[in-house]
Amino acid sequence: MKSKYILMVMACVFFVVACNGKKSQKRQNDQEPPSADEIIKHMDENGDGVLSKDEVQGPLKEMFAEIDSNKDGSLSLEEIEKAPKPEGGRPQR
Structure with missing residues (x-):
């Protein structure tokens, strides 16, 4: 027992x-923070593999011109990877 x-x-x-x-x-x-690949998978509404200004949200939208280093009007995986990372991790839900 x-x-x-x-x-x-x-x-x-x-x-x-x-x-x-x-x-x-x-x-x-x-x-x-999410990886650049995760960001694209989450926000890429038309499935073209890049993010237009209409597709992005939050800090990416606010810093779009800075992140778009080749000034083609879209953010590629490489441009997102090189973008400055927000401090403090993901926002609380």
């Missing part, structure tokens, strides 16, 4: 530790 109780307690402790570890990892991932 005592061994069953100890086994049950150990299982509960393991479960709690495992769940808390996943929450901590998720919080860290949410604080990392």
Whole structure:
């Protein structure tokens, strides 16, 4: 009987530790900025692989002219990768 109780307690402790570890990892991932590839996949409405000024939002829209280094009116993967990164990670939802 005592061994069953100890086994049950150990299982509960393991479960709690495992769940808390996943929450901590998720919080860290949410604080990392998205990659340039993720940004394009998320915002590229017409699927041409680049972002026009009409497709972008937030800091990309505000800094579009600066980021568009070749002045072709769109942001390529390379231009987004070279863009200055916002400080403080992703905004809270």
